[in-house]
Amino acid sequence: MKPNMTTVEQVQKHEQRLAQMSQQIAELDAEAESLGNEIAVTLAAGRDATVPRARRFEVRQLRTDLTEAAALLEQRLATDREAAGTAEAEKRMVGVVRAYGSVRQELDEDEAKAREAAVSYQVAAERVNDRYRSLARLQAEAGALADRFGVAVPDFPSVVIPAMREGCAAAAMTVQGAGFIDHAHIPRATEKDEHGLRTRRTYEEITGTPAYEIITAAGGPRPWPALTERQRAIVVERGQQQAQEAVTMQRFAMEADRSLERSTL
Numbered sequence: 001m002k003p004n005m006t007t008v009e010q011v012q013k014h015e016q017r018l019a020q021m022s023q024q025i026a027e028l029d030a031e032a033e034s035l036g037n038e039i040a041v042t043l044a045a046g047r048d049a050t051v052p053r054a055r056r057f058e059v060r061q062l063r064t065d066l067t068e069a070a071a072l073l074e075q076r077l078a079t080d081r082e083a084a085g086t087a088e089a090e091k092r093m094v095g096v097v098r099a100y101g102s103v104r105q106e107l108d109e110d111e112a113k114a115r116e117a118a119v120s121y122q123v124a125a126e127r128v129n130d131r132y133r134s135l136a137r138l139q140a141e142a143g144a145l146a147d148r149f150g151v152a153v154p155d156f157p158s159v160v161i162p163a164m165r166e167g168c169a170a171a172a173m174t175v176q177g178a179g180f181i182d183h184a185h186i187p188r189a190t191e192k193d194e195h196g197l198r199t200r201r202t203y204e205e206i207t208g209t210p211a212y213e214i215i216t217a218a219g220g221p222r223p224w225p226a227l228t229e230r231q232r233a234i235v236v237e238r239g240q241q242q243a244q245e246a247v248t249m250q251r252f253a254m255e256a257d258r259s260l261e262r263s264t265l
Helices: 005-044 050-149 166-177 210-217 229-264
Strands: 190-192 199-201
Touching (some): 005 050, 050 166, 050 210
Antiparallel strands (some): 190 199
């Protein structure tokens, strides 16, 4: 299925229309409130309020019609968003597969480079050690000549051993700190509903990716599944418990008020 640009354009068009309708509803609410004030003032002055009342009735009817139309448009918009999201998801899935193949190949290449770098480090470390061994052999050679022929021993400048050299120690620490991970688990981000009974994915674990943008544009996570019969029973039971607790708290409050009144007599 190819991405349907017409559907995307429809979503944008419906979003704009819905925003206009919301603005119109707000304007109608403001007008209805203003008419209510006008009616109150007119009646208080003993005048006929038929005209503003008729207009308020008309405004309320317009608001009802517009609200119903907005609700239908919301449903259509949700359908269009889902269709556009599905098209974009299929398009992105192709890109994900291609990107996965490319990154997998790059991983193999990087592994080879890491191996080459490790060998280079090993060679460099052995070269440093050989240099120091050469210095030690030269000192030993001078000592042997001095012992055998009685010639003066040169005053060789001291040299720090490789293990204690700043650069060598830093290189060793860098290599030791460059370990390889043994897993890359990305836990799924989830959330609970207002009852704490249902769970759904939020997809926040992929925040910042094209896929997350597609999901967000389509309306976000999946709608909550309908409550099961058992879950509905739990909600009803909790509601009854809360109502009973509210009655009990009100009774305690009333008894506390009576006790306070008796104590002040």
